[in-house]
Amino acid sequence: MIEVEQLSKSYGPREAIRNLSFQIEKGEVVGFLGPNGAGKSTTMNILSCIMPASSGSVKICGFDVFEQSLETRKLIGYLPETPPLYSDMVASDYLTFAARLRNVPSRNARSAVEQVIEKCSLKDVSNRVIGRLSKGYQQRVGIAQALIHDPDILILDEPTIGLDPIQIIEIRKLIQDLASSHTIILSSHILPEITQICKRVIIISEGEIVAVDSLESLTTRLRNGERLILKVRRSDGETIEKLRALDQTNAVVEQETGQFTIDCEPNANIQDAIAKLALDNNWGIVELKPASMTLEDIFLKLTLEENEVKP
């Protein structure tokens, strides 16, 4: 559905993205992951025909984004990083305007607006001026605007940035609902968000793709073994020695008093052993949990061990 080949874009002498190539199939939900300034927004701007690339090509449903720009734009709903909202307009008027701009015939515009208001739960605020809405509602109006012409492809640039946790959960749920009927490209620099919504991630760093894979295989491939975190109430100098003496542990580090990180072999399942040890010695377990891989870890791994990771 979306084919990106050798895409590059430079702003003057600075290269924002370099030779990006990837493909997205119909119905996929793909996460675009990268730190700030990695080139996510640039790529999304090119995909949604806002700016042309310096070189390379993007084909969306067979249309070239540069050569057949107008046809491509009909297929795409785009939410930029800053939602393009006219703060002096009433939400429903704004959505009607967006519908008309996106070639929704005027007789269908009204029902299209009602539908997105329903989908994005904007009923309570549809008669209010956009500038006075909370950030969460503004973001939803932004998403509603991208949905208004029922596009095949949704491009959402950091849809949850700057929202409070409840709003984030709501927006995330909305995106999950949309995932069943749309192809979605979503960018974020927050890993859990991507983990919850997307099946596949494209990780980009400094303008280049570092990895394209499903999230599970990426994390397992990156994880050379597992890491556990143990927190106890009472510990002494012997605690760490005893932990190290366990089978299948590679390294034990005391982060602070009573808190240890234990690196062990993959699929070691030594939680039982650790718990038993703690009970026998009466350490008083507060917490024993697997350390989840954070975005920082993945990035560090990917950028440091790039050759190892690339298939």
Added chain:
Amino acid sequence: MKNTWIVAKRDLGSFFSSPVFYSVTTVFLILYGIVFFILLNSFSFASFQTHQLRGADIGLNLNEMVIEPSFQQMAVILLFIIPLITMRSFAEEKKSKTFALLLSSPVRLEEIILGKFLACMIVISLMMLLSGYSIGYLVFAGQPEIGPILTGYLGIFLMTGCYVSMGLFASSLTDNQIIAAVIGFGIALFIWFIGWGAQAAGPELGQVLEYLSLITHLQHFLKGLIDSSDLAYYLSFILFGLFLTHRVLESSRWR
């Protein structure tokens, strides 16, 4: 064409819901009202005097003494007013990042520019319509020639188009409304001054400069003449301004 109207309609809505339009219109009407009052006053004083001195009923020309100069003054006031109307067109869209909505929609850049042009022209036409009470009063109370009034309005309207297309160009250059207004003033005044320069320059250069000046072309319209060279001048001026705007916006996408 349909898209042009969609863009224009939104801009009009935003004009009428913002205080800028109302304050600019008020200032325009007050200034023009003062000018008109002064002109009318001096006309009635002059005709009173001639009546007393000569005794006979020699009518002074209402067109020449009131209508023509009031159009001229209106052109000057518009020079200062129009950049305030056009300044937000693109600058505000860029500043509030709403331009992305227009650019990612299946709408041509030309349609966007024409839509903005149309919106500004409608707003200014409305201002001129509100100021029409003055001429309307003269038509009602005196016997002015109607021809020069109509061509005068046509001339002012065309000149407004030139100001607007320059203003849109200025607005496309920046995302700051104040800078857009200042550049708009700058260009408009420059084109205005060229006419003065013509008087000081040599005969050949003078003729060229005079042709380029916005004012010279207005004079014919105010006298009741529609000259095809004046029409060509105004229309090509407008198109050139819109073309420059298009180039600026298109090239800013590539950067």
